[in-house]
Amino acid sequence: MARVTVEDCIDKVENRFELVLIASHRARMISAGSQIMVDRDNDKNPVVSLREIAESRLAPEDLKEDFIHSLQKHVEVDEPEAEAVPALIPPNDGLRSDAIGDIQFDRMTEEDLLRGLEGLVPPAETEDDGD
Known part of the structure; x- marks a missing residue:
């Protein structure tokens, strides 16, 4: 086929710089394996x-996009905003409030922790564990 020039494409893309950008992008797409729409020759x-x-x-326009x-x-995705959920005030069962920012912590003594750990049962051995 005859040589293609910028003048052949300028009626499709008026800005020469934009033409260079989208043509080079399309050339990269072809290099990456995109299907060719004309004979290669x-x-x-x-x-x-x-x-x-x-x-x-x-x-x-599609190439430019x-x-x-x-x-x-x-890339921003238009997702619906989450609705505000009203804050629930937890009951004050075993929780203490500190003076700094009214943060609540669960308090457990070391003895309570050890009793809880002693009550745990080790996992049963399976056939795969013996290997």
Whole structure:
């Protein structure tokens, strides 16, 4: 096929700099294994991408959107905001309130902890544990 020039593509993408950006992005997509929309004819990927744009096989707006998306590091997702749940005041069973910020801690003596640990049963051995 005849040579493709910027003038062949300028009616599809008016800004030459934008044309270079989206054509190079498309060439990278082709290198990564994307399906080619025109015959290759021993052309390299940048020429194939320009030919695709010149022959209107791809929409320049779609390429531009895809290029912008590929550059984004953080993509915002529109998710519904969580509804505020009213705070519940826990009962004061075994909890003490400290003076700093009214933070509550569960208090347990060392003897209570040891009694709790003594009541634990070791896990039963299985056939796999014997190996």
